[in-house]
Amino acid sequence: MNNMVTLILICIGVLFNIFGCIGLLRLPDVYNRLQSATKCVTLGCYSILLGVVFHFGFSDAGFKALIAIPILFFSATVAAHALIRGTYHFGTKLDERSVKDDYKEVIK
Amino acid sequence: MIDFLTIPLYIQIALSAVCLYRIIRGPTIPDRMVGIDIFGILVVGICAIIATQTGKSFILDIGIAWIILSFIGTLTLAKYLSGKKLNE
Numbered sequence: 001m002n003n004m005v006t007l008i009l010i011c012i013g014v015l016f017n018i019f020g021c022i023g024l025l026r027l028p029d030v031y032n033r034l035q036s037a038t039k040c041v042t043l044g045c046y047s048i049l050l051g052v053v054f055h056f057g058f059s060d061a062g063f064k065a066l067i068a069i070p071i072l073f074f075s076a077t078v079a080a081h082a083l084i085r086g087t088y089h090f091g092t093k094l095d096e097r098s099v100k101d102d103y104k105e106v107i108k
Numbered sequence: 109m110i111d112f113l114t115i116p117l118y119i120q121i122a123l124s125a126v127c128l129y130r131i132i133r134g135p136t137i138p139d140r141m142v143g144i145d146i147f148g149i150l151v152v153g154i155c156a157i158i159a160t161q162t163g164k165s166f167i168l169d170i171g172i173a174w175i176i177l178s179f180i181g182t183l184t185l186a187k188y189l190s191g192k193k194l195n196e
Contacts, residue, residue: 061165086189
Protein backbone atom coordinates (compact mmCIF):
# COMPACT_ATOMS: atom_id res chain seq x y z
CA MET A 1 0.00 0.00 0.00
CA ASN A 2 2.70 2.46 1.02
CA ASN A 3 4.75 1.37 -1.95
CA MET A 4 1.92 2.19 -4.34
CA VAL A 5 1.48 5.68 -2.82
CA THR A 6 5.24 6.26 -3.07
CA LEU A 7 5.32 5.13 -6.69
CA ILE A 8 2.38 7.30 -7.73
CA LEU A 9 3.74 10.42 -5.99
CA ILE A 10 7.24 9.97 -7.43
CA CYS A 11 5.86 9.40 -10.93
CA ILE A 12 3.75 12.57 -10.69
CA GLY A 13 6.85 14.47 -9.58
CA VAL A 14 8.99 13.14 -12.41
CA LEU A 15 6.23 14.04 -14.88
CA PHE A 16 6.22 17.65 -13.63
CA ASN A 17 10.01 17.72 -13.89
CA ILE A 18 9.78 16.53 -17.50
CA PHE A 19 7.34 19.34 -18.35
CA GLY A 20 9.57 21.93 -16.69
CA CYS A 21 12.66 20.77 -18.52
CA ILE A 22 10.84 20.75 -21.86
CA GLY A 23 10.02 24.39 -21.14
CA LEU A 24 13.66 25.05 -20.24
CA LEU A 25 14.71 23.56 -23.57
CA ARG A 26 12.11 24.98 -25.95
CA LEU A 27 10.93 28.43 -24.84
CA PRO A 28 12.42 31.45 -26.59
CA ASP A 29 13.31 33.82 -23.77
CA VAL A 30 15.15 33.75 -20.44
CA TYR A 31 12.05 35.05 -18.61
CA ASN A 32 9.81 32.38 -20.13
CA ARG A 33 12.38 29.69 -19.39
CA LEU A 34 12.67 30.62 -15.73
CA GLN A 35 8.91 31.00 -15.35
CA SER A 36 8.30 27.55 -16.79
CA ALA A 37 11.16 25.70 -15.17
CA THR A 38 11.06 27.02 -11.61
CA LYS A 39 7.37 26.39 -10.97
CA CYS A 40 7.23 22.93 -12.51
CA VAL A 41 10.53 21.67 -11.06
CA THR A 42 9.77 22.98 -7.57
CA LEU A 43 6.37 21.28 -7.53
CA GLY A 44 7.91 18.08 -8.94
CA CYS A 45 10.62 17.82 -6.28
CA TYR A 46 7.99 18.68 -3.64
CA SER A 47 5.98 15.67 -4.81
CA ILE A 48 9.04 13.40 -4.88
CA LEU A 49 9.93 14.37 -1.30
CA LEU A 50 6.33 13.72 -0.23
CA GLY A 51 6.63 10.25 -1.73
CA VAL A 52 9.84 9.71 0.27
CA VAL A 53 7.96 10.71 3.44
CA PHE A 54 5.31 8.07 2.70
CA HIS A 55 8.00 5.49 1.97
CA PHE A 56 9.94 5.87 5.20
CA GLY A 57 7.08 6.71 7.55
CA PHE A 58 7.91 7.88 11.08
CA SER A 59 11.65 7.38 11.08
CA ASP A 60 14.70 9.66 10.85
CA ALA A 61 14.73 9.68 7.06
CA GLY A 62 11.02 10.50 6.93
CA PHE A 63 11.48 13.51 9.18
CA LYS A 64 14.48 14.68 7.16
CA ALA A 65 12.37 14.62 3.99
CA LEU A 66 9.57 16.42 5.83
CA ILE A 67 12.00 19.16 6.87
CA ALA A 68 13.40 19.43 3.34
CA ILE A 69 9.95 20.26 1.90
CA PRO A 70 9.49 23.81 3.36
CA ILE A 71 13.17 24.63 2.87
CA LEU A 72 12.87 23.74 -0.82
CA PHE A 73 9.56 25.53 -1.16
CA PHE A 74 10.75 28.88 0.19
CA SER A 75 14.35 28.92 -1.02
CA ALA A 76 13.59 27.98 -4.64
CA THR A 77 10.86 30.58 -5.12
CA VAL A 78 12.76 33.41 -3.43
CA ALA A 79 15.91 32.61 -5.40
CA ALA A 80 13.97 32.60 -8.67
CA HIS A 81 12.39 35.97 -7.89
CA ALA A 82 15.75 37.55 -7.03
CA LEU A 83 17.35 36.04 -10.12
CA ILE A 84 14.72 37.32 -12.54
CA ARG A 85 14.83 40.80 -10.97
CA GLY A 86 18.58 40.89 -11.38
CA THR A 87 18.18 39.72 -14.95
CA TYR A 88 15.86 42.63 -15.74
CA HIS A 89 18.23 45.15 -14.21
CA PHE A 90 21.11 43.55 -16.13
CA GLY A 91 19.38 44.68 -19.32
CA THR A 92 18.41 41.44 -21.03
CA LYS A 93 15.86 42.15 -23.77
CA LEU A 94 12.51 40.39 -23.96
CA ASP A 95 11.73 38.24 -26.98
CA GLU A 96 10.39 40.23 -29.95
CA ARG A 97 7.11 38.30 -29.81
CA SER A 98 6.34 39.61 -26.31
CA VAL A 99 3.33 41.91 -26.19
CA LYS A 100 3.45 43.61 -22.78
CA ASP A 101 6.09 44.79 -20.29
CA ASP A 102 4.49 46.07 -17.09
CA TYR A 103 7.66 46.23 -14.99
CA LYS A 104 9.09 48.98 -17.21
CA GLU A 105 6.43 51.44 -16.05
CA VAL A 106 6.82 50.36 -12.44
CA ILE A 107 10.53 51.09 -12.09
CA LYS A 108 10.34 54.35 -14.06
CA MET B 109 14.62 -1.75 -1.98
CA ILE B 110 12.11 -0.95 -4.71
CA ASP B 111 13.49 -1.91 -8.07
CA PHE B 112 10.90 -0.13 -10.20
CA LEU B 113 12.14 3.27 -9.03
CA THR B 114 15.24 2.98 -11.21
CA ILE B 115 13.35 4.33 -14.23
CA PRO B 116 12.41 7.66 -12.51
CA LEU B 117 16.02 7.90 -11.35
CA TYR B 118 17.32 7.59 -14.92
CA ILE B 119 14.73 10.09 -16.17
CA GLN B 120 15.80 12.54 -13.46
CA ILE B 121 19.47 12.19 -14.42
CA ALA B 122 18.58 12.79 -18.09
CA LEU B 123 16.70 15.95 -17.08
CA SER B 124 19.75 17.27 -15.28
CA ALA B 125 21.65 16.64 -18.53
CA VAL B 126 19.11 18.99 -20.17
CA CYS B 127 20.07 21.62 -17.58
CA LEU B 128 23.75 21.08 -18.39
CA TYR B 129 22.92 21.66 -22.07
CA ARG B 130 21.30 24.98 -21.13
CA ILE B 131 24.34 25.94 -19.02
CA ILE B 132 26.82 25.18 -21.82
CA ARG B 133 24.81 26.48 -24.76
CA GLY B 134 22.83 29.35 -23.21
CA PRO B 135 22.89 32.47 -25.39
CA THR B 136 23.14 34.99 -22.55
CA ILE B 137 24.66 35.01 -19.08
CA PRO B 138 21.29 34.85 -17.20
CA ASP B 139 20.42 31.69 -19.15
CA ARG B 140 23.38 29.91 -17.63
CA MET B 141 22.41 31.10 -14.14
CA VAL B 142 18.85 29.81 -14.65
CA GLY B 143 20.35 26.47 -15.63
CA ILE B 144 22.45 26.35 -12.46
CA ASP B 145 19.40 27.20 -10.33
CA ILE B 146 17.22 24.48 -11.88
CA PHE B 147 20.08 21.96 -11.68
CA GLY B 148 20.35 22.58 -7.94
CA ILE B 149 16.66 21.80 -7.49
CA LEU B 150 16.79 18.64 -9.61
CA VAL B 151 19.69 17.20 -7.60
CA VAL B 152 17.43 17.18 -4.53
CA GLY B 153 15.01 14.90 -6.36
CA ILE B 154 17.86 12.62 -7.40
CA CYS B 155 19.06 12.43 -3.78
CA ALA B 156 15.53 11.61 -2.59
CA ILE B 157 15.07 8.77 -5.08
CA ILE B 158 18.51 7.32 -4.25
CA ALA B 159 17.57 7.46 -0.55
CA THR B 160 14.45 5.39 -1.19
CA GLN B 161 16.49 2.83 -3.10
CA THR B 162 19.37 2.38 -0.71
CA GLY B 163 17.44 2.96 2.53
CA LYS B 164 20.20 5.19 3.92
CA SER B 165 19.04 8.45 5.47
CA PHE B 166 22.23 10.52 5.19
CA ILE B 167 21.65 11.06 1.45
CA LEU B 168 18.74 13.35 2.33
CA ASP B 169 21.22 15.44 4.35
CA ILE B 170 23.20 15.96 1.16
CA GLY B 171 20.00 17.14 -0.51
CA ILE B 172 19.16 19.66 2.22
CA ALA B 173 22.71 21.06 2.23
CA TRP B 174 22.60 21.31 -1.55
CA ILE B 175 19.34 23.32 -1.44
CA ILE B 176 20.74 25.84 1.02
CA LEU B 177 24.05 26.28 -0.82
CA SER B 178 22.23 26.66 -4.14
CA PHE B 179 19.96 29.30 -2.56
CA ILE B 180 22.88 31.37 -1.30
CA GLY B 181 24.73 30.99 -4.60
CA THR B 182 21.74 32.08 -6.66
CA LEU B 183 21.17 35.13 -4.46
CA THR B 184 24.82 36.10 -4.90
CA LEU B 185 24.58 35.71 -8.67
CA ALA B 186 21.41 37.83 -8.71
CA LYS B 187 23.18 40.59 -6.79
CA TYR B 188 26.05 40.40 -9.25
CA LEU B 189 23.64 40.64 -12.19
CA SER B 190 21.86 43.73 -10.90
CA GLY B 191 25.18 45.52 -10.62
CA LYS B 192 25.25 46.14 -6.88
CA LYS B 193 27.91 45.42 -4.31
CA LEU B 194 27.26 42.58 -1.91
CA ASN B 195 26.67 44.78 1.13
CA GLU B 196 23.98 47.14 -0.22
